[in-house]
Amino acid sequence: MPATAVRGMMKVTVHADHRNGAGQLIARPTSIQAPDPPQCLSIRCLGRFILDSLFVAYLSSYHRRRVAYAEKNRPEKGKVILERYRTGNPAPTNLIGALVANIKLTCPVCRRVETKW
């Protein structure tokens, strides 16, 4: 049998900042890590993986929506939005928070209210 060895993997990370001519931040796209694959086949492991996947899906949706929202509300045009929608920080850290953040972004009144998640 031929000797083989697997070593390493390539990882790429990209951050981007979109600013206007005055240097004001318009939006910062966010990269999200995919959930770790399940380490076992127990109900608990699979359940955890499903919840993590759901969280990542809702978090991705949130970041897509907030960047689109921030892009439509450029600061030099007098549009004042919460800074978190431009920077992506703080971002939801759990599934419920991600769900609420998505709902808030669709509501013109709610999305102006600062909340913690």
Added chain:
Amino acid sequence: MAQTQTITDTGIAELILLWREELSTGMESIVALNMATVCTAAVASTFADPADTATHHVDSGLAIQAIDTVAGATVNTAGDTILFDHVFTATGTKNVAGIHVCNNDDDVTFVECCFNAVLAVENTDTITIDGQCTINQA
């Protein structure tokens, strides 16, 4: 859709050419991707055929250009990382869906990145790119 980024198949092939000391060039150029909707980075993307229906911008400060800074760095083991930093300054109103990081010959894409929403850039806007590729030995 989340922001997606990947090292492309052609980028890996270019690396192998470098190991073989065949005709190849290193990371040198960058170009913004033009698409009205969000794209998804794919390993099969090439310089001539970016993700989905995206195309390379050819003007307005977003066309292919030399990367401002390319440098080596260390994340896990000495010299296992390459950093690339660049600032696009737009000279017109355009949609930017992502970027391609390319070789010096401008014919191979090493890295494709699709942002999680389309950036609607206007004249004098800047897009600052801060990226890194690491060969993770862990």
